[in-house]
Amino acid sequence: MFLEVRELSAGYGQGRVLHGVDLDLPAGGALTLLGRNGVGKTTLVSTLAGLLPPTGGRVLLDGQDVTGWQPHRLARAGVALVPQGRRVWPALTVQEHFALATRHGGRIWPQERVFQLFPRLGQRRRHFAGQLSGGEQQMLAIGRALATDPQVVLMDEPSEGLAPVVVDHVADALRAMVQAGLTLLLVEHDLHLALDAAQEVAVMVRGRIAHRCPTAEFRQDLPTMQKLLGVAA
Amino acid sequence: MTALLHCRDVQHRFGALEVLRGVQLAVTVGERHALIGPNGAGKSTLLKLIAGEERPSGGSIHYRGQDITRYPAYRRARIGIGRGFQHSTLLESLSAGQNVALALTGGRLLARQGDCRRLAEVDVALGSVGLRDMAPVPVAAMSYSQRRRLEIAVALAARPQLLLLDEPAAGMSGEERGTLVELLRAVPPTVTVVFVEHDLDVVFDVATRVSVLHLGAVLLTGTGQEVRRSREVQEAYLGGRREEVPGVPRGA
Amino acid sequence: MPTTQIAVTAMVNGLAVGLLLFIIAAGLSLIFGMMDVLNLAHGSLFLTGAYLAWWLGGEQQTWPSLARAVVAVIVVGAAAGGLLSLMTAPLSRRSHLEQALLTLGIALVAADILSALFGDDVHATEPPPGLGGTVVIAGWTYPRYRLVLIGVAALITVGVYWTIERTSMGALFRATVSDRDMVATTGVDPRLVRVGVFVLGSVLATVAGLLGAPIYHARPGLDTTILVLALVVVVVGGLGSIRGPLVAALLFGQIESVGRAVLPGLASFLLFGTLAAVLAVRPRGLFVLTSGARR
């Protein structure tokens, strides 16, 4: 297993949000994490990226124990994050984002390849991120994560604010990434994208993984889905 | 019927970047008018121009037949143009009730806040979004979804005749989207709504008319059906594969 | 004295003052404009550099004493920068007001320590032989050290400008201010960035103190004078870039010399009058980072 999460718990201040998450992902695997608002998806992803210290449990990356590592160390070990809410650097231009994020000379995802994926971003390369439209910022956040040449990408709602046609591009990109051997953990509300990009689906309920199955199976099992996600049919 | 809001040949540029190149948009009273379009098409910019946060570099904006192009933002608010925000700009150090009360007094500095009638109105406004008991709670202590609902309560409490919303469904899970759609449908028919949204389910569930913004101009205005059928819109915005996944509701 | 000579003297002088001002302001601008910490102890660093120049070289510096002083100001500046970075770290998410009060407090304490160490007298120091004295070019008399200062300061200016504006270092600093977590997720330790900026900014200030010692003589109170000048330059220039302070420093250099010569009656009002006038027209300084395309 490339990424192994054992009994992970974490939270903010006194309050605990994750209550023992168990999850593993093989190298090159892609998993979508679903769940209602506020169940702790973002908290899990932040903890895996090192932004929140875990209060219990262990995280192994390619067999190495990386529990409690600082985010920059995890990044160097190959973990990249596309955070919820974009979190681009408003006072930096698009190009500067790439200049800072690029590791190993941008072998796999050079800036130009990202611009092919998101042509709008290419046209805005000299603009400050603070001036970009919402969707453009989202593209930039994805591009920044790719530029670090990661082995695992954690994506927190990458489709938020993107036009449907761009969401399709993102789906293409995700598939390409997985084919290139990347490991992907995706949090997504848009089921099209969610089911398109991943082979497996996990559903989170109140800080735990409640259900996990292959994508195809999930598509067939609408009642379970509705129960877990609270979608009114 | 005459238009409540009329944008005539509105243009806007940021430095050398021409974002809007002559937008024509007419919105009649009671409409639920959705603005859709590719990222960076200028939807948010157009909303800002209507709300008065930015001044257009060309063209004019008319509201109830009045030319409001040069009005500052607060004056537009006073004549009935209300605005909800995508990223929460709720007043963190005040309570939910005070946030609503500030909207109720609509820009008057010396309004009497303690007044019983006003308190009742605050209760009604909060109740309409299911936050009746939250009046004394400071915004900083509220959860994300509570804030989103308060956001809408505040926008409505200002009793706008024209309500502008930018991506109200962003970041919401399926369940919450459902609630949002109901909330928007429950807005009284005297209130006209113009909203930007990428979630097409929300768009087609709520909107009575849809305008597609593309390359800085309105490509097409029509009903949801008409827009869905348009080939140009398909290419520029919707993408091809959307309809190919049957049986799966969008937005879980 | 012919008017052309007066004009040349004034402009050259303005250049010398302006460049020195830039080195001081650059440090402040790095720490403030890029790290977002309002460091009111910056003037104390300058004064420390000036005292070190006098302490190691006495009234008349020698080349060896200058060499020792260079090493000393760099070491002391780096140490002070590290300390400041540690002391302000707990406040990094608090308001500017609290940072200002803390660093103002540090400045007051530093002033007391400096006056205990070096006394309350004015300490002037002359540059080493060959750099001091007066040059006469075609009847035009000018202090040689100010010409030397122009040269050295210009070199430092180019170095700083290039490092910040032409490498991605400046972008890294700005990114760290606006969202350090995201910097960390690209593999850079934001704590190191912070310490680095403080050390660099502080060393620039102590080096400026060494350079400025023969002109602004070390004395109690000089810290505040210099701090206010630097603040004005940084703010007028606009935050977040190094170009802003450079232009503003050169501008104020000229205002201080040419402006005073032309408008002696308003001399006292020039500095803050200009500040108010610039900010009245451009409320965010001359160079605003977040508008328009860059480069």
Next chain:
Amino acid sequence: GNSLDAAAARSDDNAIKVGLVIPQAGVYTPLGLDIQRGWDLWLRQHDGKLGGRRVTTVVADEGEGPQTGVPAVQKLLQNDQVDVLVGIVSSATALGVRDLVTSARKLLLIANAGAGAITTGNSSPYIWRTSFTNAQVAAAMGAHLAGSDVRRAYAIAPDYVAGTEAINGFSKAYRAGGGTIAGQSQPPFGKTQDYQPFLSRIQSSGAQGTFCFFGGAESVAFVKQYSQFGVSRTIPLYASGFLVEGGVLKAQGDAADGILSTLHYTSELDNPANTAFAQAFRSAYGAAPTVYAVQAWDAAAVLSRAVAQVNAVDGDRLSKALKGVGVISDSPRGPWSFVQQSPRQNFYLRRVQTNAGERVNAVIKDLGPLDPQS
């Protein structure tokens, strides 16, 4: 004062309590230190007594101006209940405490502040000074220069009250002697260290000499730049003696050589009182005495005389005694007397030169006595 002193004072009804108000923080600290030294030296030489009474000294920090100075005086008067006040460097503080001192009916002996207004016009009968007036010092130079071959002079002093008084005092005396003012400037006070724009104006004014009044750090910067920009080679510098008095002279280095200045004292004065005083001062503090130290020393001296004549130490009696104090002939500065509660005293023309490896203000000429309001 320490607790031992205080205990002794309480046991002795004759004891008097003096409040010494001097700058202990800020730019005037060196002056404050010299004043304290002059005061302490006198007391040490006189058994810790003034006019036969044991003295307790309470020191308060005057700071840089009235904002700290006035509360300090208030504290001494109301809280420490001192009998006499001595000190005060800043004129604004001296003027600011006028009503306070008057309504408390306590004697204030000013040991430095030089504003003319302190002892003229609406002045207080309780405020006397042992120092100088700004105009007096400058007038001494004006009169001297008018009698020399410098026919056109430029006047420069910082833009504050003392600077203006110095320029006016100089100009009045210089014009009266037949000289012409070629121009004048008042650079911002305390805001600049760069005098180049003003030096250019001096150079193009056609003056044959420059009169200036600066103190502290500004005097160092001005003297150095005056030499570095080559002005001193063509237009000699003349000054109120404060320009080259005390610690600043060391900092000015050889740029100060040859500067002529007027003052009512220099450590080099050759009279028996000064020889003894200077020697005692050097052996006590390892530094040459300054005019500030002498002003404090003299304050102690006249206060001692006044105290000796009264049977109770209060402001009215002491003022009356000071009125009758006559000529003080054993001062290191030479003979002086009170005229309008301020000294009428001798002025000396001094030149900066090196004596025995130390830069000093050598006496060139005794310019004779001047009234305070000249």
Next chain:
Amino acid sequence: MIAGPSLVLAAAPLYLAPYATTTLTRILIFGLLAASLDLLVGVVGLPSLGHAAFFGVGAYAAAWTAGHSTASPMALVVAVLAAAVVSLVAGSVAVRSSGVFFLMLTLAVGELMQQAADSWASVTGGSNGLYGVPAPSLWGHVVDQPATTYWYVLTFFVLGMVVLRLASTSSPGMVLRGVRDSEIRMRALGYPTTRVKLGAFVVAGAVAGLAGGLLAAQQRLVTPADVGFTTSALALLAVVIGGTGSWWGPCLGAALVIVIRDMLGASIDGHGPLALGLMFVLVVYLMPAGIARFRARRNVS
């Protein structure tokens, strides 16, 4: 809220020594200055480094009026009007900027006013200031004893505090707080935020001017330093110590600052600035409690 402490305060001279009464008077004056600054810092979120400018304008205006025309409380009215006019002019430039630019613009305003006080000698007395200001007179009675001065100051202190209280609570106060939290939202709700901020600036300036007028009446001396940076910085310190946005806080902060500066500072051999400096540092590290009240809430978000 006001009545209780006011009664205790009113009785103070009856059981205090004259020096303590004088100090308390100074604390009231400085406290009123700090409280007016707090309207800007704590309520509207505009940290000003030049608030002493309006304090000084009030002080000079009152001193000048007392010296040239009347020493009655009319001098205070003149002080308030002068300060209001000056703050209206300065504010109309300053409130358009924000953050550190506001900080520097207000600093510039303070420095320019101080420079004017220094240079305009015919009116302000230059660096020596206006001294020998006549004590205030009420119906022919001269108010020049520590206790009477104290009561005179206290009366107007209470008046000023009531004005500040009215401006910072209830309806206008909520609007001001709203502007601090989000200007853009307040505009969208129909509030002319620039004018609101300017209004707060002028009210704060006018009350500072009142405090300045009281200074002229009590100290009977006004100098350029009363206009300058040091005074502004100390007022800010008082606000922070007391806790921004609180009611009596800034006055308590002012008390601490005045005691350290005037009583302790004069008698610790020139280490007054050191004591102040240490206090700045300690306050920021150890006493964020005052400030925490609104900061703590913010951090949750």
